[in-house]
Amino acid sequence: MSKNLVIVESPAKAKTIEGYLGKDFTVKSSFGHVRDLASKGLAIDVENNFAPEYEVSSDKKALVAELKKLAKESDVVWLATDEDREGEAISWHLYETLGLAKKDTKRITFNEITKGAILKAIENPRQINKPLVDAQQARRVLDRLVGFELSPVLWKKVRPSLSAGRVQSVAVRLIVEREKEIQNFHAESYFRVTGEFLKGKERIKAEVSKHFGTDTEVNSFLEKCADIDFKVLDVQQKPAKKTPASPFTTSTLQQEASLKLGFSVSRTMQVAQKLYEAGHITYMRTDSVNLSETAMQGAKNEILSAYGAQYSHPTKYTNKSSNAQEAHEAIRPTNFAMHALSYGERDEVRLYDLIWKRAIASQMSHAELERTTISIGDQKLPEVFQAKGEVIKFDGFLKVYLETNLDEEENDSETEGLLPAVQVGELLNRDFIRATQRFTRPAARYVEASLVKKLEELGIGRPSTYAPTISTIQKRGYVEKQEREGEERAYQVLELKGTTINKQTKKEITGKEKNKLFPTDIGMVVTDFLIDHFGGIMDYHFTAEVEEQFDEIARGKMEWTKMLDSFYKPFHDNVEDTLEHSDRATGERELGIDPESGKKVIARIGRFGPMIQIGDEKEDGDKPRFASLLSTQSIHTITLNEALDLFQLPKSLGEYKGQAVEVNVGRFGPYVKFGDQFISLAKGDDPMDFTMDQAIVLIDSKLQADAPIGTYEGLPVQKGVGRFGPFIKWNGIFINVSKKYDFDNLTQNDINTLVAEKIQKDIDKVVHDWKEEGIRVEKARWGKSVILKGKLKIELPSSVDAAALTLDKVKEMIEKKAPAKKAPAKKKAAPKKK
Numbered sequence: 001m002s003k004n005l006v007i008v009e010s011p012a013k014a015k016t017i018e019g020y021l022g023k024d025f026t027v028k029s030s031f032g033h034v035r036d037l038a039s040k041g042l043a044i045d046v047e048n049n050f051a052p053e054y055e056v057s058s059d060k061k062a063l064v065a066e067l068k069k070l071a072k073e074s075d076v077v078w079l080a081t082d083e084d085r086e087g088e089a090i091s092w093h094l095y096e097t098l099g100l101a102k103k104d105t106k107r108i109t110f111n112e113i114t115k116g117a118i119l120k121a122i123e124n125p126r127q128i129n130k131p132l133v134d135a136q137q138a139r140r141v142l143d144r145l146v147g148f149e150l151s152p153v154l155w156k157k158v159r160p161s162l163s164a165g166r167v168q169s170v171a172v173r174l175i176v177e178r179e180k181e182i183q184n185f186h187a188e189s190y191f192r193v194t195g196e197f198l199k200g201k202e203r204i205k206a207e208v209s210k211h212f213g214t215d216t217e218v219n220s221f222l223e224k225c226a227d228i229d230f231k232v233l234d235v236q237q238k239p240a241k242k243t244p245a246s247p248f249t250t251s252t253l254q255q256e257a258s259l260k261l262g263f264s265v266s267r268t269m270q271v272a273q274k275l276y277e278a279g280h281i282t283y284m285r286t287d288s289v290n291l292s293e294t295a296m297q298g299a300k301n302e303i304l305s306a307y308g309a310q311y312s313h314p315t316k317y318t319n320k321s322s323n324a325q326e327a328h329e330a331i332r333p334t335n336f337a338m339h340a341l342s343y344g345e346r347d348e349v350r351l352y353d354l355i356w357k358r359a360i361a362s363q364m365s366h367a368e369l370e371r372t373t374i375s376i377g378d379q380k381l382p383e384v385f386q387a388k389g390e391v392i393k394f395d396g397f398l399k400v401y402l403e404t405n406l407d408e409e410e411n412d413s414e415t416e417g418l419l420p421a422v423q424v425g426e427l428l429n430r431d432f433i434r435a436t437q438r439f440t441r442p443a444a445r446y447v448e449a450s451l452v453k454k455l456e457e458l459g460i461g462r463p464s465t466y467a468p469t470i471s472t473i474q475k476r477g478y479v480e481k482q483e484r485e486g487e488e489r490a491y492q493v494l495e496l497k498g499t500t501i502n503k504q505t506k507k508e509i510t511g512k513e514k515n516k517l518f519p520t521d522i523g524m525v526v527t528d529f530l531i532d533h534f535g536g537i538m539d540y541h542f543t544a545e546v547e548e549q550f551d552e553i554a555r556g557k558m559e560w561t562k563m564l565d566s567f568y569k570p571f572h573d574n575v576e577d578t579l580e581h582s583d584r585a586t587g588e589r590e591l592g593i594d595p596e597s598g599k600k601v602i603a604r605i606g607r608f609g610p611m612i613q614i615g616d617e618k619e620d621g622d623k624p625r626f627a628s629l630l631s632t633q634s635i636h637t638i639t640l641n642e643a644l645d646l647f648q649l650p651k652s653l654g655e656y657k658g659q660a661v662e663v664n665v666g667r668f669g670p671y672v673k674f675g676d677q678f679i680s681l682a683k684g685d686d687p688m689d690f691t692m693d694q695a696i697v698l699i700d701s702k703l704q705a706d707a708p709i710g711t712y713e714g715l716p717v718q719k720g721v722g723r724f725g726p727f728i729k730w731n732g733i734f735i736n737v738s739k740k741y742d743f744d745n746l747t748q749n750d751i752n753t754l755v756a757e758k759i760q761k762d763i764d765k766v767v768h769d770w771k772e773e774g775i776r777v778e779k780a781r782w783g784k785s786v787i788l789k790g791k792l793k794i795e796l797p798s799s800v801d802a803a804a805l806t807l808d809k810v811k812e813m814i815e816k817k818a819p820a821k822k823a824p825a826k827k828k829a830a831p832k833k834k
Helices: 011-018 058-073 085-097 115-123 130-157 166-183 215-225 250-261 265-277 293-306 346-361 448-458 466-475 521-533 540-554 560-581 640-648 692-706 748-764 807-817
Strands: 004-008 025-029 035-037 054-056 076-079 105-107 189-199 202-208 231-242 367-377 385-394 429-439 479-484 487-497 500-510 513-519 589-593 600-606 609-614 625-628 651-656 659-666 669-674 677-680 710-712 715-722 725-730 733-736 766-770 775-779 785-789 792-796
Touching: 004 011, 004 058, 011 025, 011 265, 025 058, 035 130, 054 058, 054 085, 058 766, 058 807, 076 085, 085 130, 130 166, 130 521, 130 540, 130 560, 166 448, 166 466, 166 513, 166 521, 166 540, 189 215, 189 385, 202 367, 215 429, 215 487, 215 500, 250 265, 250 346, 250 448, 250 466, 265 346, 265 448, 265 466, 293 346, 448 466, 448 513, 448 540, 466 479, 513 521, 521 600, 521 609, 540 560, 589 640, 600 640, 609 640, 625 640, 625 659, 651 692, 659 692, 669 692, 677 692, 692 715, 710 748, 725 748, 733 748, 766 807, 775 807, 785 807, 792 807
Parallel strands: 004 025, 004 076, 076 105
Antiparallel strands: 035 054, 189 202, 189 429, 202 385, 231 367, 367 385, 429 487, 479 513, 487 500, 589 600, 600 609, 609 625, 651 659, 659 669, 669 677, 710 715, 715 725, 725 733, 766 775, 775 785, 785 792
8 A cells, every 4th residue: 555645626636636646656636525514403512613514425324434544554644635725625525524633634736637736845845724614614604594493484484495695695686686687677768870981082980979868959950960071170199008818817818718719607617717727727716816926937938928028018916905815826837838728628618718818818928909089070070080090019918818898888989990091181172961869778797707707896705605606596496597689679770861861760680688597587586575674694895895704714703613603693683583574575566457357466485486366365255366477577577468468378279189279378377278187388489379370390300309209128218309408218218329320210229239338327327335334335237226235125116216315214225124123032041949
């Protein structure tokens, strides 16, 4: 056995590091945290200084046993988890769980997984940083307290199965408030006036800086322009500079990868993790823009080699935020000489390219520009046309990279470009002047990248929390990422050509949305309820203040238990008061009166989601009628007529093949019911307008898809296409069909091979193996599973998911099947004869 055991948290990281260390080192992965707060109950002893109750999860017990064994056989254990708070906490949990001795345990960290960095870390070990651990414990315990106490309030006062989170709920609030701002926004019309002027054959595009409010105003202006001889009033040329952006932090990488590559926040972090673990980039969870001296020298050498001395401009970047950890580095390549990845997945290649360009550009020269502004008009005309142009004199960092502006509005300016040389007083020929009607726009809905930027600006969350926060609010159903086609809108165009003003009405699509974050109805109702009753928790400043307190704990300047104590009592009292005195929240909104029954029509949140209710049992004495909303509708915006239309469902379409056909809306959206089958409508299909002809196409397609394409062992085989591609289904088992098969023309031999290979694969696959307990769970034939312990064999019903079994559940099943034998009662000793 080797003398040294190195423990990291990721198998990929372990594999990379193992290549750098000699035969005296064994590198193992903990697969993340080996223990966490106990899953049952609060798992925090509030009365005993918030002492947490930790447990090793059932799926980690065998791993912990293996690591304990390896640790005992090693002279030194090196805890080499990530350098942030989460990584420090993983090391501490390993130290505690494995029962390691202080003298035989060393903590090492590194910002990049390269041979030099690993060997340097081995030469400079340290002890576990307890303040960092405490900061992570404080976050974990505080979030458990908030979630554990707030969620039951939502179950009772809003709807069962809801949950709340300290950071997540505040993130949802941002999205809800933006949505309300958009709903309350009223667009106002104005006119932009642009013109094209000629100097010989060269065109000059110019725009009036003033916007005109009405078509009457703009028509009057165009009439004046008809009598004007336009000339150059002024020419200004100014030198300008563009400076490169700082290297990436976690949040700026997430924003730029979203804008340039179309990555979600979570996808960016997944790909960056792979690049880090493969040794290509530095650690990807950081809020620092700092580069080490070694990195700056590496970048300089590469710039000199690839571009020349005039492109080199070494720059030291520092953070504006005092909370940023300057000891850490920004995200950068580990080797600047490697301009691009020559292998790897496409997304890894693209993200590495982005990181390399941003980091190298940060150390390059400023771009030198010349900006020209030409003013065109006449003294008789109150408004001036301006043409703006820009010439790059020296490209500098632009040779490599240009940052995308997240806040940039849709740019419909027609005045940017290279301008011809003109003199003041020079006459220009007017080609045309055009006034185009435009409309004011509300603030844009958030995309994931802009939400990260806003959270960072407010000081909410830290690099490690942005991605999980945004994923969580979507998984909980409070926020949805949507695309909307937009609506057609008419607008006016007035054009002066010669002395004639022509008017036209044109059409455009407005309100088109892509990958925007929309709050759901339940997200809005829950947010309003939490703001009303837990204003402190939902306050942006308070949430940022908590993050600062975590930072203070990490620096060793605050005790984590004192911080929790100051938070918990007022919060707990608030929970108790809300449970006792608050009303239920349904988001109820009265839409009007049903003309047929004369009863109230109400939009609200029901047990199964947003719904419309006609009548009130308390007021009318009759049972109300209910209808579910369509996925495109909201209780906050639905109109009375739209609500009443929903009560036309279910709508009978007639009969097909001797069975009734009707269209309706259920919990999972609109569907056609054909006999006993429920067939979902395609995205965009409106159940209100759905016809029998459309239903027949849908039904035939479903019947064809469900028709057997063959048999195996006497049972039918069907085929279909799902989330993960084409598959066949046999005896309840789904079998993926690879590209080597002609899916449209599968033969019986293909079916036999696919099913037989799947069965064998399932037989060979071990689902669980609890060596310490002598228990083994295996996938058996026909997709069923079996529990084995000694000679005991328990076949599991197909309704049981073997992969999700816990050791406790398995033990319970074994006990029922073969109860532990009780020891025989001792016989009473016979009385001694006298």
